[in-house]
Amino acid sequence: MDKSIIVENVSKKYKLYSKSSDRIKDIIFPKEYGEDFYALRNVSFAAEKGDVVGFIGINGSGKSTLSNIIAGIVPETTGSVTLNGEAALIAVSAGLKGDLTGRQNIELKCLMLGLNKKEIAELEPKIIEFAELEKFIDQPVKNYSSGMKSRLGFSISVNIDPDILIIDEALSVGDKAFAEKSLAKMHEFKDRGKTMIFVSHSLGQMKQFCDKILWLEFGQVREYGSIDEVIPRYDQFLNEYKKMSKEEKEAYRERAIAGTSN
Numbered sequence: 468m469d470k471s472i473i474v475e476n477v478s479k480k481y482k483l484y485s486k487s488s489d490r491i492k493d494i495i496f497p498k499e500y501g502e503d504f505y506a507l508r509n510v511s512f513a514a515e516k517g518d519v520v521g522f523i524g525i526n527g528s529g530k531s532t533l534s535n536i537i538a539g540i541v542p543e544t545t546g547s548v549t550l551n552g553e554a555a556l557i558a559v560s561a562g563l564k565g566d567l568t569g570r571q572n573i574e575l576k577c578l579m580l581g582l583n584k585k586e587i588a589e590l591e592p593k594i595i596e597f598a599e600l601e602k603f604i605d606q607p608v609k610n611y612s613s614g615m616k617s618r619l620g621f622s623i624s625v626n627i628d629p630d631i632l633i634i635d636e637a638l639s640v641g642d643k644a645f646a647e648k649s650l651a652k653m654h655e656f657k658d659r660g661k662t663m664i665f666v667s668h669s670l671g672q673m674k675q676f677c678d679k680i681l682w683l684e685f686g687q688v689r690e691y692g693s694i695d696e697v698i699p700r701y702d703q704f705l706n707e708y709k710k711m712s713k714e715e716k717e718a719y720r721e722r723a724i725a726g727t728s729n
């Protein structure tokens with residue numbers, strides 16, 4: 468089968484500074500300031516064309532960082548990502564410019580994807596209609612509610628018809644009716660054999676939708692496999708993890724990072 472996404476040994480390092488002056492010193496002086504923090508460590512996985520892969524893991528495990536790297540929004544520190552096609556990310560805060568109107572945001576995004584004027588003119592009404600923003604489309608996006616922003620972001624991303632669609636917690640805001648309409652659109656994408664990545668804390672949505680699950684833990688791959696294999700083990704882990712004290716959680720984190728937790 469055709470590979471659609473190949474992620475090889477991807478790591479993402481952030482520098483954490485306790486004082487803002489350290490950030491400047493780190494740039495100016497040869498001595499290193501700040502502390503290295505790995506949001507992702509040696510992450511590898513591959514998705515076939517048509518796979519729907521869910522990313523799961525407790526808060527801070529690296530799901531959004533990995534989605535953003537695959538979408539090309541954030542650069543990896545080391546490793547490589549190979550995509551077979553164009554990717555679009557739908558996330559609550561993805562890429563809308565607050566000073567521009569909804570319409571200008573649509574046009575900007577389409578231009579960035581290389582669409583010409585005629586193609587944009589055809590697509591624009593469809594995007595506005597799906598987002599249900601007819602009355603507000605010429606208002607600056609900074610005046611939109613979070614639900615309106617997410618409707619606009621969702622509508623742009625699905626209507627530009629990408630080969631790879633990455634959906635990061637986008638169904639968690641907005642009303643139920645829009646979430647259902649969005650889910651229907653995502654099923655349509657799935658039926659058309661598009662590759663999708665789906666990030667959600669709702670295991671119910673994952674079960675409805677995904678074929679495979681990538682379980683991230685403290686920036687590392689804990690498991691990658693079919694939904695039937697991984698979800699029950701994750702469920703069991705969550706039950707045990709929730710019962711741990713703060714100290715036990717910290718000890719667990721240290722063992723996991725050292726690779727000795729299993």
Ligand SMILES: Nc1ncnc2c1ncn2[C@@H]1O[C@H](COP(=O)(O)OP(=O)(O)OP(=O)(O)O)[C@@H](O)[C@H]1O
Pocket residue numbers: 481482504505506524525526527528529530531532533
């Ligand atoms: N720009 C940044 N600078 C420093 N640390 C960051 C930055 N972005 C993310 N991180 C850290 O990287 C880790 C992974 O974050 P990420 O948002 O990818 O996790 P997540 O699994 O999506 O979490 P959640 O489920 O809470 O959304 C976190 O510890 C986070 O604090």
